[in-house]
Amino acid sequence: MALSAKPYLQRITAQFGHDVDWDRHPYNVPSVRELESISFHADVTFFIGENGAGKSTMLESIALALGFSMEGGTKSVRLNTAGETAPLYQSLRLSRSFMKPRDEYFFRAESFHNVATYMEEVGYLDGYGGSLHSRSHGEAFMAVLLNKFKGNGLYLLDEPEAALSPNRQLAALSAIHQLVQQDSQFIIATHSPILLAYPNAKILLFDGAGVTEVAxxxxxxxxxxxxxxxxxxxxxxxxxxxD
Structure with missing residues (x-):
């Protein structure tokens, strides 16, 4: 029986050092404080929870541990214009597939404008289907999803629905499915009930009890x-x- 290449990222395990200050963010967030390990679905894993529950912090930390920069993009994009720190990634140990993904991308809605500006400055726009700033935020993200993502990839998306209409969220869901069928894996932090409907996905709830799987x-x-x-x-x- 042949081994499956997916999931490219199989699991993360927390190994906290003795110097961790449990009273400071993000270690005082229950989902971080209680973290032992997270195993990922071969196709799509969702992170959900209230604002401040730690899902985006966790996704960003995973991205940093994988070698992305804080603001996202490909691994060749090195941006941290706000000088943010995310020490959690140093405590994460990654278990990976025997096969590396051929394509990788970290989309962070909050800072995608900065990535788009950087791509305009360096003139590398062919992979995005042209200028990103000539499009709306939602159109720019769809350009990433439809043009930049090539399949056989590991894609981390932080609140991709932020700029998408409900109709575009449906289009994004379809595009994600096409990429899954092309041997891609997604890890997505989201509030969107439309995206969450993706069949057979693993949904992980971040809350005061830690991280638990839900239907x-x-x-x-x-x-x-x-x-x-x-x-x-x-x-x-x-x-x-x-009245």
């Missing part, structure tokens, strides 16, 4: 969205205290 229909994203859409007049009345 799609057990997520707040699904339950709250369904409830609001099914009962929105009543929910608006309750929220806004309308």
């Amino acid at each position: 799609y229909e057990d997520t707040e994203h699904f339950a709250i969205t369904r409830d609001f859409l099914n009962h929105y007049p009543r929910r608006l009345q309750q929220l806004l205290e309308l």
Whole structure:
């Protein structure tokens, strides 16, 4: 029986040193403090949780441990314009496949504008299908997804839905599936109930209990969205205290 190349990133394991200050961020975040290990799905793994729960911090730390820079892009892009620090990555040990991905990218919605500016400055735009700044933020991300990602890749996406309309989120879901079928692996931090619907994905909830796996229909994203859409007049009345 042939070995499977995926998942390219199989697992991360935390090995915290004695010098860790547990009262400082990010070590005081429960999902970080309680971290032992995380195993990844061969296709798609989602990180979910409330703002401040640690999902983006974890994704960024994984990206740094893999060799990306803080603001994202390919590994050849070395940007940290805000001088941010993310010491958690130094405590992460990576278990990888016997085969390396042929393509790798870290998309961070918060800093993608800086990556796009850098690509304009160095004139390397063919891989993106042309100028990124001539497009809207959402169009620019879709250009990355449709043009830059080549398959056989490991792709880390931090809140990719930030600039996408619901219709574009559906298009992104389709594009992600096409890349999965081309032997790609995704790790995605998201709030989008549309993206979270990807079949058979592993969904990891970051909260006060640490990191736990949940089913799609057990997520707040699904339950709250369904409830609001099914009962929105009543929910608006309750929220806004309308007569």
